[in-house]
Amino acid sequence: MQVDAEVRDPPGEMDLMSAEVIVAGGRGVGGPDGFAMLDRLARKLGGALAASRAAVDAGWVPAHRQVGLSGKTVAPRLYIACGISGATHHVVGMKDAMSVIAINSDKSAPIFKIADVAILGDVHEVIPQVLEKLEGAGNGEVLKRVQEGDSWV
């Protein structure tokens, strides 16, 4: 018996229940282009792509990627909520995540109440810069700097 290949599902197909990292988007992501951006981030983190009901209802993401009361209940190691306001029916599906990062441009978004890292900013401005740092030429250097540097706060 031999192992032929070990492959990782792409973010859009990875099983949400077994994913260690989930990058989720909501209405604030704005459309399929925004989700393509989140897909790149998820790929960089070895995670899965998910969505809130607003994004699924808008037809940007297939229904089987939905997290929340009428979707899946997940508990990954890290949940990154991008442009998700944090309506109760979404929150009950992801509240058991070990850590939660929320990125939202609305200061009063309820998602910030359950976030370990609450980032007040526009998804379309923050994520491209994150991707640039992670995917850019000086990637290794960035990694070294962030891992050896001071605590992030």
Place this chain on the structure above:
Amino acid sequence: MGLTILACVTGVVDGQAPVEIEGGALVVEEAALPHVLNPADANALEAGLALRDARPGSRVLAVSVGPAFQEVALREAIAQGVDDAVRLWDDAFVGSDCLGTARILTAAATKANAHVVFCGELSLDGSGGLVGAQLAELLGLPMVDRVSTVEVAPDGDCLLTERRTGGGYRVVERTPLPALITVATGANVPRYPTLRSRLHSRSASIPCWGMAELGLNPSDIGQAAATLQVTALRRPPPDPRGLVDPGNDLPPEERWMMAISGGVREREGGLIEGSPEELSERLVRYLGQGSYIQK
């Protein structure tokens, strides 16, 4: 060349049936409860049938260790289109544990000269998940556990199996034949029998192989030889959960959502503000220090 495929199935008490336990034992005899084909075995059976359909000249033999009231599993297998079905039972088999069951199946697999043996990953009743591994050991076969897909490699007598290993990974393994494969519950969608085959399955006669037909040694099988014994059955203790007070500041439907989901823990993340450059820097640092970034 056609393959001889052995599908090991079992009947389990229907999960919908009202099962009562008192004094460490079932109140109603198991024989009187309705039985269904074990879910994982339905997937194993489907994997076997699909392999047969992909290799002309192959045959699937379904076998099941159990008294007549568990025959429902074999009837389902016949309805789904196996070529033969044999029940393995003898009054002396009563009280066999996993190892005893594996010994009985070993004799059947040897008798049938099987190239590929399929088992479900575990049965819904005992949930030991041991028979497959013990059978592979007794038969001296390589084993791949809890696969999600199986196919014959295009270049010859090897099986290519895919297995989900968590974290979104799938492992593709190559196994020479003969081999034993256990199939994960829900790995595939079992075929839906036609009315004709369903009716045929109800009246089909199912042969039964016993101690003599299988050439087994009575001292290896049954209650006396069992290394594992069920001492008592009991229901799992209830999972105590405090009732959450969702507060009065939410609309009613959100309050019941909170109540049934066990409440939401608020977290201490202070709001981080700044330019997109600063924000992305903080985020990347957090991701890097949590070792989330993949090479």
